[in-house]
Every structure is written in structure tokens, then in C-alpha cells.
Amino acid sequence: MKKQSANTSHLPVLRRLSAAALLCCGAAAASAAPAPAPPAPRAAASDDAALNFVGADIESVIKAVGHYTNITFVIDPRVKGTLTVVSERSVSKSQAFSLLTSALRLQGYAVVSGDGYAKVVPEADAKLQSGPTVIGSGAVAPKGDQIVSQVFHLNYESSANLVTVLRPLISPNNTINANPGNNSLVITDYADNLKRLAKIIAALDAPAATDLDVIPVRYAIASDLASMVNKLMEPSAGGGGAGDSGRVSVLSDSRTNSLVLRAPSAARANLAKSLIAKLDQPTAQLGNVHVVYLKNADATKLAATLRAVTSGENAGGGNQAGGGTGTGSGSGSGTNQGGGVGNSGTGQGGSAGSTNPALSNSATGQQGATGGGAGFIQADASTNTLIITAPESVYRNLRAVIDQLDVRRAQVYIESLIVEVTADRASEFGVQWVGASGNPNSTYRIGGLQSFTSGNNNLATIASTLNSGKPTLPGAGLSIGVFKQVAGQLGLGALAHSLETDGNANILSTPNMITLDNELATIKVGQNVPILTGQFTSSSGTNTNPFQTIDRKEVGLTLKVRPQISEGGTIKMAIYHETSSVDKSTLTAPAGITLNNRVIENNVIADDGQIIVLGGLIEDSTGDGTDKVRGLADIPIIGNLFKYQSRTRKKTNLMMFLRPVVIRTKEQSNSLATDRYEFMRSAEQAIKPADSILVNDFGQPMLPALLDGQPQGGAMAVRPVPPAPQPAPEQAPGAVPNGSKQAQ
Secondary structure, eight states, X not given: OOOOOOSGGGHHHHHHTTTTTTTOSSOOOOOSSOOOOOOOOOOOOTTOBOOEEEEEEHHHHHHHXXXXXXXXXXXXXXXXXXEEEEOSSOBOHHHHHHHHXXXXXXXXXXXXXXXXXXXXEEHHXXXXXXXXXXXXXXXXXXXXXXXXXXXXXXXXXXXXXXXXXXXXXXXXXXXXXXXXXXXXXXXXXXXXXXXXXXXXXXXXXXXXXXXXXXXXXXXXXXXXXXXXXXXXXXXXXXXXXXXXXXXXXXXEETXXXXXXXXXXXXXXXXXXXXXXXXXXXXXXXXXXXXXXXXXXXXXXXXXXXXXXXXHHHHHHTTOXXXXXXXXXXXXXXXXXXXXXXXXXXXXXXOOTTSSOTTOOOOSSOOOOOBTTTTBEEEEETTTTEXXXXXXXXXXXXXXXXXXXXXXXXXXXXXXXXXXXEEEEEEEEEEEEEEEESSOTTOSSOOEEEEOOOOGGGOHHHHHHTGGGXXXXXOOSSEEEEEEEEETTEEEEEEEEEEEEEEEEEEEEEOOEEEEETTOOEEEEEEEEEEEEEEEEEEEETTEEEEEEEEEEEEEEEEEEEEEEEXXXXXXXXXXXXXXXXXXXXXTTOTTOOOEEEEEEEEEEEEOTTOOEEEEEEEEEEEEEEEEEOTTGGGSTTGGGGGEEEEEEEEEEEEEEEEEEEEEOSHHHHHHHHHHHHHHHHHHHHHTOOOOOSSSOOOOOOOOOOEETTEESSSTTOOOOOOOOOOOOOOXXXXXXXXXXXXXX
């Protein structure tokens, strides 16, 4: 079959003969140039046709292939240019579609298949289109160079680790994302490339090379060996080479005194087993004194607990405890019927029938060892260690208990909110009258007085002080008066007074604290206020001696919380909260100041991070008062001249909230501390004064910025500690020091 000429000079012919001439089932296409028709070639299969587009308009090529493959193409307006698609032989419809998608990919465009149609868009926007989505690596995915999204569920490998490995293998315009929640990958890329990625993921998502091994420990303590082997097998400590694909993990089982080993390879597993076998050897020195260094627990408290455990074991065996009789204190020496060694000391003695005979060690000595060979347990508070004197079998049992009790205790961060919103409104209006007939020389005078309020707003008080030289002025508000002259002096005839007050208060307190599980935490912020409780004055001749007695009260905010974390994740809290303040209106009261006090004391249960309401007060009080002249005040409109009205309303909304957060790891503690640190630093920066040339800038104290969770500069900056000098290595007899030449 003769190839069809479809260059840029033949575009009219291409458009006119796009289906009938260009993609004819085995027939030759018509040529644009006038020439004799060539002989007809051998007929091809009815479904096949040849493609021969050289430098053709890209939109025309897409439409021609769409007509041949019966696919409707939606072309983005940004898809412009020319395209070359040439097939040396006849191709099927699916092959024609694949050739088109491959050619478009080379031009920077992608095809996204939809429901019965396909979209041609720039490659950078293809991932945002609603293309096919494949779930799982075993599902049937589309083929060719069209954009597809596929979800891979991983069984062994971490999805975050694979993102780093697969990112270079994906087109820069396409995406790969990890979902740590269900350990899966979401990849959007070309269909053919996704097939290659599926094979790579299947090869990487494989279980570890070796299974878990359980190694029994005969002589040593499993927890001690686990800590030592983990440190020695770390790659940074020289335990592995650069070719290692992971690290060795060793966990201890205190119940069976064995180690659980997991290694990335058989070679690493054999190395760890060899190291464990060399360390698990009997001690060369004979003795039964052991020193245990604690990591988290308190040695003094743990020693008391272990003594109670050993006393319970011996009491069950029928052995009596030596070292004193009764419940008094005395010499620690005694006779042990159980065969144990009696240690002398000056601690407290006790018989086997006492409530707790094992609590025998005081700060100055120890009780004799209990029967049955249990020995004694002493705590060294300065180094937080336990000194245990006991046979090997008893010591192993005690170490199992110590390993379970000496764990990192969880902490609780407690954030409380005390929110108080108060609205206080008052309004008053009234008219007062005073007047008299005649003048001061008149024998008889007729007058009247209408007065309601007290203090500076009382008309009688104001009128009586007008001629004193120090008149009493009206109080706050608007006062309008009518005046007249009486005997050359200023007199007051009427006074109208109006006042409206509106006061709002919004108080928010957020006391925060962090404490260990089952430990009491207290925060107190306030003042020590003096309160006058009594006074008297004594006089002797011309001397006067005043005397006062003053009591002081703590005023402010106090919060006490004791949290207890349960295994189910809930937090039980015993809470005591007190908020007190001084009533400012009573600062000058003759009887002394008045204290406002609010107290909440309760026990609650909350989930981790849950906000709960502890309690509150919602109060709405109103008052309405009217002073009036009987009869006259009831006259409409005019009656307002004979009355004094006042109204008040006070609303108080007080609520207290609490939110506990459990902190179990170092990372959680660092995240919380960093968040609070940055909050305080931003608050400092917000109140920084503006630069001024009129006043000197003496500098503002600022918290240093954080880098990797550590302040950079300032009082809390972490300064590197210089390494301790290493001792020179010992030289063997006859050895030559490094860098020196052997004497000839």
C-alpha cells in the first residue's frame, strides 16, 4: 500500500479526506498533486489502517484518529502545534490510540480517559483531571501513555520510605503521596510507567530476611543484655557497615528471661547471637550483692515496694523474720529459722506476724534478712540505685519486678480556661424642687422642698452649701438647674438629673501546668493582701500611740490537680480551683475590704484531649426603683417632674473548662514546649515599642529563636561540652609509638 502524503501543504486534502482517504481500510489515499493513480495495493485487514501524518496540525490529527477509533476527544485550548505520527504498516484502532498518546506525550501533552471520551490537556494539569483510578497492584490498569491514578496497599515496607525511592522514577509533573494511616501509596502517572512501578513496589514490599528469634538467657539478666546489644549493634557505633538495610532490634522478656531478636539479614542475626553468647557467661566472682541502676523510678519508693514483695513470699513459706521482736526499734541481729543470713543494723525491727515486717530499712541501717534466703534491699538516693543482697534465684525474680516498675511514667498537660463575661447597666432620671416666698427679712415665709436622692445629687445638700464658699457640686451625669437671686445671693430653685452607665468586663484566665501521672500539681498566681482586723489608740499625757492589727490573705488564682491515667486512656482528676479578688468598691469602706471568692472542688473523668466543663455561674439580676410624690407623679407626662426613677441590670456569665493531654514520649513533650515557647515569643514581639528618635532605645528582652527545638543564644542556649581527653593507649613491651621510627 502506498504511503499517504499528509504534509502541511496538503492540509485541505487532509481535512476533506480525514476518514475516507487517510484511514481507508487497505485502499490508497488520494494525492494532493495531479498524478496518475498508482496501482491498488493488496487489501489489508478490514480493521486496520496506516497512519502517515508529517508536520500536520495537532488538532486535525487528534480528530482524524478519533474518527477512526470512534473516540470523542475534548481538546484543551492550550494544545497547539504540529504533530508527526507515521506507521510503517497497518495498525489497529487500539494501536492507533496508543501511537497518538505516545506522540502527544513527547510534545508535553497527556490524554486522560473519561466515560466514553478522552481529554487532551497539558501534562502539568493531567493529574487534576478525573482520570481512571486503580485500587491495588493486582487490578487491571489501562495501557499506553494515558494518565492513571493507582493506590498501592503495602504490607511490610513503610510508605514514607518508598516515596523517597520512587520519586525519581515518576514524571516531574505527576505526583506520589504516602498515607501513613493505612500505609499506602497514591501515584498518578502514565499507565505504562505504573506497571513498572508496581513491579518495583512488589519487590520492595517484602518481609524481613530473617524471622524473629527467641534466645534464652542462662546467666545474665535479659533486660541488661538487650540494652547493651542494641547499643553495640547500632551502625553508628561500628556494629554494621554501609550495606546494611536496617538495624538489629533486641527486646527482653522478663517473665522467661529471654531475648527476642529481629535482624534485617541472616549475617546480622548471627552476629547478634554470637555477641549474646559471649556476654551470657557466669560471673567469675562469687557473691550475692547486686547493684541495679534505675532509669525512671525512685529508688527509695521502689525499695519499700520490693521489701513488701519479699516479705509476702517468705510469709507464705512459713519462715519467720529475724532481726528484732515486736514492733519497736532495736538491734538488727537475730536468729533466722529459714536458713538466711542475719544482717545486723539499727533499723526498725518486727516479728513475722506484724502488718509489714519487710519495711525494716531506715536511713541508718537495715533489718536482718528474712528467712528463706531473701536477703535485704537498700536504696541509695544519691545515685538512684538499688543494692540487693540475695541469692541468684531471688535476684532474678526481683529484677523481673524492677524491669516492669522502672518504666517511663506518662505525664499530663493540663490546660484550664476560666471565662467570665459581666455586663452592668444602670439608668436614672429625676427632678427635684425647692423654693420659698419673700426674702430673709420677711417675718413669715412659705416654701417647699422635693428631694429624692442622697449624696451629691440631693438638692437639699447642694442648696445648703451654696453660700458656704465650698458648694457641693452634683454627681456624675447631666444636671440642669433653675436659679434665682435671694438677698444678693445665688439660690437654687430646681434641679433635673439624668445618668446612664454601661459597664462590660471580659476576663479570660488560662492557667496551664504539666505533671507526672498520679502526682499533685499546684499553680498559684495572685497577691498577698493586707486586711485590717483591729485598731486602738492609747494616750499617755501628750503622746498618742495608735496600734493596728493586720491579717494577710492570699488573693488570686489557685489550681490543684492530681491526674491518674487509666489503661483505657481515660484520665481521672481530683481538682481544686479557687479564684478570689478584692471588690474595688469596698477599698475605702469603714468596715474594710470585701473579697470575692469562687471555689470548685470535684473529681472528674475525661478522655485524652477532651474539653470538659467543671462548673459555672449564670446570673441575671435586675432592679427598678421609683421615688415620687403621691398624686402629682401619676399625672401623665407632667408627673415626671415629681418623681425620680432608677433601673439596674447586671449579668454574670462564668464558666470553667479543663483539657488534659497525655504526654508519653519525648517527641510529644518537645512539640508542646516548642508551641508554648513560640507563642510567648510572638507575644513579646507584638508589644515591641516603635522606633523613635526622641527617646532612647534601651533594647527589649526577647526570647531567642528556636533551631531544632533548642534556643539559639540566650540563657537557655545549649552550649557544646568539650570532649573529655582520652587516655593514651597502652603500649605493649617493645612496641613502637605511632609516628616514630624504630631505632636502628
